[in-house]
Amino acid sequence: xxxxxxxxxxxxxxxxxxxxxxxxxxxxxxxxxxxxxxxxxxxxxxxxxxxxxxxxxxxxxxxxxxxxxxxxxxxxxxxxxxxxxxxxxxxxxxxxxxxxxxxxxxxxxxxxxxxxxxxxxxxxxxxxxxxxxxxxxxxxxxxxxxxxxxxxxxxxxxxxxxxxxxxxxxxxxxxxxxxxxxxxxxxxxxxxxxxxxxxxxxxxxxxxxxxxxxxxxxxxxxxxxxxxxxxxxxxxxxxxxxxxxxxxxxxxxxxxxxxxxxxxxxxxxxxxxxxxxxxxxxxxxxxxxxxxxxxxxxxxxxxxxxxxxxxxxxxxxxxxxxxxxxxxxxxxxxxx
Amino acid sequence: xxxxxxxxxxxxxxxxxxxxxxxxxxxxxxxxxxxxxxxxxxxxxxxxxxxxxxxxxxxxxxxxxxxxxxxxxxxxxxxxxxxxxxxxxxxxxxxxxxxxxxxxxxxxxxxxxxxxxxxxxxxxxxxxxxxxxxxxxxxxxxxxxxxxxxxxxxxxxxxxxxxxxxxxxxxxxxxxxxxxxxxxxxxxxxxxxxxxxxxxxxxxxxxxxxxxxxxxxxxxxxxxxxxxxxxxxxxxxxxxxxxxxxxxxxxxxxxxxxxxxxxxxxxxxxxxxxxxxxxxxxxxxxxxxxxxxxxxxxxxxxxxxxxxxxxxxxxxxxxxxxxxx
Numbered sequence: 001x002x003x004x005x006x007x008x009x010x011x012x013x014x015x016x017x018x019x020x021x022x023x024x025x026x027x028x029x030x031x032x033x034x035x036x037x038x039x040x041x042x043x044x045x046x047x048x049x050x051x052x053x054x055x056x057x058x059x060x061x062x063x064x065x066x067x068x069x070x071x072x073x074x075x076x077x078x079x080x081x082x083x084x085x086x087x088x089x090x091x092x093x094x095x096x097x098x099x100x101x102x103x104x105x106x107x108x109x110x111x112x113x114x115x116x117x118x119x120x121x122x123x124x125x126x127x128x129x130x131x132x133x134x135x136x137x138x139x140x141x142x143x144x145x146x147x148x149x150x151x152x153x154x155x156x157x158x159x160x161x162x163x164x165x166x167x168x169x170x171x172x173x174x175x176x177x178x179x180x181x182x183x184x185x186x187x188x189x190x191x192x193x194x195x196x197x198x199x200x201x202x203x204x205x206x207x208x209x210x211x212x213x214x215x216x217x218x219x220x221x222x223x224x225x226x227x228x229x230x231x232x233x234x235x236x237x238x239x240x241x242x243x244x245x246x247x248x249x250x251x252x253x254x255x256x257x258x259x260x261x262x263x264x265x266x267x268x269x270x271x272x273x274x275x276x277x278x279x280x281x282x283x284x285x286x287x288x289x290x291x292x293x294x295x296x297x298x299x300x301x302x303x304x305x306x307x308x309x310x311x312x313x314x315x316x317x318x319x320x321x322x323x324x325x326x327x328x329x330x331x332x333x334x335x336x
Numbered sequence: 337x338x339x340x341x342x343x344x345x346x347x348x349x350x351x352x353x354x355x356x357x358x359x360x361x362x363x364x365x366x367x368x369x370x371x372x373x374x375x376x377x378x379x380x381x382x383x384x385x386x387x388x389x390x391x392x393x394x395x396x397x398x399x400x401x402x403x404x405x406x407x408x409x410x411x412x413x414x415x416x417x418x419x420x421x422x423x424x425x426x427x428x429x430x431x432x433x434x435x436x437x438x439x440x441x442x443x444x445x446x447x448x449x450x451x452x453x454x455x456x457x458x459x460x461x462x463x464x465x466x467x468x469x470x471x472x473x474x475x476x477x478x479x480x481x482x483x484x485x486x487x488x489x490x491x492x493x494x495x496x497x498x499x500x501x502x503x504x505x506x507x508x509x510x511x512x513x514x515x516x517x518x519x520x521x522x523x524x525x526x527x528x529x530x531x532x533x534x535x536x537x538x539x540x541x542x543x544x545x546x547x548x549x550x551x552x553x554x555x556x557x558x559x560x561x562x563x564x565x566x567x568x569x570x571x572x573x574x575x576x577x578x579x580x581x582x583x584x585x586x587x588x589x590x591x592x593x594x595x596x597x598x599x600x601x602x603x604x605x606x607x608x609x610x611x612x613x614x615x616x617x618x619x620x621x622x623x624x625x626x627x628x629x630x631x632x633x634x635x636x637x638x639x640x641x642x643x644x645x646x647x648x649x650x651x652x653x654x655x656x657x658x659x660x661x
Contacts, residue, residue, distance in 0.1 A: 046527040047498070159616040160389075189388040189617075190554060194598035194610050216528050219600025223607055242604045260532035262557035264584070264599045265606055271532040271561065277497045 008177060008210055009035040009058070009096075014071035016053055016062060023282040027053040027066065029234040032308070035178065040204065040211040042225030042242070044218065044257070048278060050234040055180050055214045059092050075178075094124055097171035101183040103163035107155040113166055114151040117173060124174050140169045143206065144199065161192035165199065172207060182214045197223055218261050222246060227314075230254045233278050233289035236308050240315035250317040253290045288320065296321060339415075340548050341400060341433075341516055342376035346409035348395050352621065367620045369395040371572035372409070374647075379515075382542065382549040384563030384580075386556055386595070390617055392572040393552045397518040400550065401433050402426060413516070431461045434509040438521040440501035444493040450482070451489035454508045461512055473511060479544070480507045481537060499530035506537070510545065520552045535562055556599050560584060565653075568592045571620055571628040574647065578654040588656035591629045627658070635660055 016028040027050040035041050045051045056062045058073055060080060073080040075095065083091065092098075100106045107116060117137040121128060141148055144165045155163060164184060171179055181200070185193040201224065204211060213224055221228055221242065228245045230238045230253065238251040249255045259272035276293040279285050285292060291301040300320050308318040348370040370392045377383045385393045398404045400411050402418055411418040413429060421429060437443045444453055451473060458469045477485035480503045493501060502522065509517060519538065523531040539562060541547060553559050559566050560580060567577040568591065576589040587593050590613075597610045613632035618624055624631050630640035639659055647655040 046529060161616060190556075190598045190600075191388065191594060191612060192616070193600070195612050197600070198610070198612070217600065218528070218602035222602050222604045223600055246602070246604055257528060258602060260529055261602045262532075262535075262555075262561045263602055264557040264560055264596065265601055265603070268561055271536060273532045273536055274529040275533070277499060277530075 006036040006038075007034045008037045008076060009212075010072075010074040011054075011058070012072040012074065014054070014057065014073060015069045016050070016057055016066055017069045018066050020065070020282075025281045026284060027234050027281060028057070029284075030071070031231075031234075031236050032071075033229055033236065033239060035210050035212060037177070038208055038210055039227065040213060040225045042221030042228040043212060043214045043231060044216065044221055044228055045231035046216055046257075046278065048281070049231045050281075051214045051231050052182055054231070055098070055182050055212060058180060058212070059096055059098060060088055061092075061098075090124070093120065093171075093176065094174045095176050096178040096180065097174070097176040099164075099167050099171050099179060099181040099184050101186050103160070103167045103187070104155060106167060107163060109155055112152055112154055113158075116166070116170055117151075120170055120173055136173065140173055143203070144169050159192075160188055161195060164188060164192075164196055168196075168200065168203065172203065172209075175207065176209075178210045178212065180212045180214070183216070184213075185215075185217070185220060193220075200224060218258060230257070233284060234281060235289060235305075235318065236316075237290065237319070238315075238317040239308070240312075240317075244312075244315050248315075250311060250315065250322060251290075251319045252294050252296050252321070254317075256295075288318070337378040337380065339376045340379045340381075340413070341550070342374075342412045343396070343400060344374050344410045344412070346370055346373045346396065346399055346411065347407045348392075348399055348404060349407045365621055368572050368623055369620060370399060370406075371623075373569075373572070373574055375567055375574065375577060377516075377548055377550060379548055380542075380546060381565065382551055382563045384559035384566035385550060385552045385569060386554065386559050386566055387569035388554060388595075388617060390571070390620060391569040392620075393569050394520050396569070397435065397520050397550055397552050400518060401430070401435055403435070427461075431457075431463075431512045432514050433516040433518070434512070434514040435518040435520060436505050436509050436522045438524050440498070440505045440525070441493065443505050444501060446493050448492075449489070450477075450491050450493075450496070450504050453493075453504060454511050457508060457512050463512065473507075476507050476511055480510070480541070481533075482507065497530075498526055499533060502526060502530070502534055503537070506534075506541070510541065510547075513545070515546065516548045516550075518550045518552070521554065522551075523558065524554070531558070538562065556596060568595065571617065571623050573628060573644075573657065574655075575629065575658070576656045577647070578651075578656075582651065582654045586651070586654070588650055588654070588661050589629075589658045590633045590635050592656075 011031060011033050014028055014031045018025040018027055031054060043051045053062055057068060068081055118133055121133045138148060146162060146165060185196050188196060213221060215221055225242050227241050229236050232253050238254045246258060249258055256272060256274040260274060274293055279289050287302040287304055288306055291297050298320055306318045306320045308316050310316045311322045349366040349368055351364050351366045373396055385396060387393045399406050406419060454473045455469050458464055474485045482488050482503050523534050526534060551562055563580050565579050566583045567574045570591050576592045587596055594613045615632055626641040626643055627645050630636040645657045645659045647657045650656050650661050
């Protein structure tokens with residue numbers, strides 16, 4: 001999607017590699033996407049596809065020895081990758097905040113909920129009086145639906161769902177524009193997960209948030225995201241609106257991914273399966289990384305890597321199946 | 337069809353470690369993990385046991401194989417009471433009744449090759465000569481999709497993908513040719529595309545080997561694909577049990593309804609109003625009186641707090657534990 005005035009974050013041709021003893025793991029390869037103000041983008045893929053590395057790198061938090069080997073990450077016109085440490089510390093939390101997968105390991109077991117909040121506030125705004133900070137925390141707890149007495153409790157005294165609500169509260173307390181949520185519900189039970197989804201959707205409206213939701217859970221993105229980017233072996237395979245991705249997936253990987261998920265509303269006699277496993281990212285095969293598993297593979301797929309091209313308005317795919325004639329092969333083009 | 341396994345009034349309480357004072361007190365606190373659970377599984381059937389964390393579904397699975405000892409109640413396997421089995425009888429039972437755990441990586445010894453791991457149960461039960469064992473293992477490996485078997489036979493767990501590890505665990509459980517398999521969240525740790533493959537494999541193996549499953553899962557969408565009947569557990573009790581079709585089309589218990597509504601659907605057109613139950617699951621140490629679900633239930637009335645609602649047959653083969661039915 002091209003850069004517009006509404007674009008708040010733009011990732012351009014980003015590559016990230018982890019040099020290890022046996023070679024270089026190409027975790028992210030030439031990834032480009034944009035995030036509009038107020039938009040929720042789902043970054044979908046299986047383990048090891050690079051989605052978490054990509055999410056962390058937006059805050060320049062990728063774990064060593066991970067290195068950005070190319071590309072830019074523009075936040076409101078400034079390249080995050082060339083920011084000073086001081087500017088980065090301000091950016092993290094105040095402009096872009098992150099929610100991690102496992103709240104128990106993200107919260108400090110030695111500190112109360114209140115301490116977590118006050119520490120975050122004072123780090124960003126040391127001059128704010130304690131009373132004012134506490135008032136802000138109280139308001140946040142109300143929004144999260146957590147009783148005030150919980151402030152004095154420690155993480156182990158809270159249920160999993162409550163911990164995850166505290167995590168999202170900590171992420172929002174400095175009023176950032178963008179929330180990056182990395183598998184936020186993986187450790188939660190179904191009903192708690194559904195509650196968290198509702199909370200996230202209402203917070204999104206209250207705080208006018210832009211969201212990047214990183215997940216393998218297609219059900220979750222279907223409920224939260226406006227647009228979906230599908231990742232495989234470090235590359236973006238397809239980007240389109242959520243409705244479009246589910247109704248008319250173009251890439252065979254996206255098609256397989258959607259078809260192999262059990263759907264409670266549908267009677268599935270058989271699930272579609274995708275044999276094989278993702279390629280080794282140390283020495284990825286030439287051509288399209290999905291070619292070895294692709295049911296529609298063609299000779300060219302094994303030779304040249306397809307670029308992510310826009311085949312319909314707002315609907316891009318990196319696949320050799322789609323030439324210029326793609327529009328005629330489909331009867332019902334979506335809005336994109 | 338003949339009943340293969342049945343549970344009668346199974347109870348499991350785990351006592352809490354307390355202070356010295358607590359040891360002498362007559363009412364020691366405990367976790368009521370499983371609270372008078374009864375069901376039976378027919379030969380060739382797949383019974384799903386669905387519920388959230390802490391509902392007691394995994395403990396129930398382990399009780400069936402006597403991996404944990406019940407506080408009271410009985411488990412019958414082919415009409416014989418497993419709870420009174422001697423150590424030797426129990427060993428013979430384990431040849432016929434097996435279990436697959438959630439995390440394949442922690443279920444496999446990193447120091448045993450694939451071949452050794454799958455052969456191990458045959459050695460324990462003294463089945464076959466070494467040559468026969470190897471042939472049987474290689475055969476089974478091909479059957480569960482560990483192919484080429486000769487090549488993977490010598491591999492170690494760290495050299496396998498997630499899907500392959502789960503296949504090794506399945507093969508190890510099936511190598512003694514059991515007729516009953518407890519599958520405790522076998523796909524919860526697997527990747528999306530691997531899940532579908534394992535589910536399909538489990539269905540295929542069931543037909544080829546004439547297996548009966550207890551399929552423990554928190555994911556009702558998965559249960560819908562694999563199970564013939566489904567029991568829903570909440571805080572140690574079965575609240576509803578019905579055939580798959582009846583459960584998904586005519587769920588009765590408010591908890592089952594909540595659970596069904598909460599499942600995320602991979603279809604943006606299906607965004608639904610979920611009407612979620614309030615609050616969190618209460619502690620299994622001091623569960624609520626009467627119906628365990630009443631504090632969170634949108635339909636609760638005063639009577640719900642009084643006594644445990646019995647499971648009543650509301651339609652042929654469809655039991656629900658709600659007084660409002």
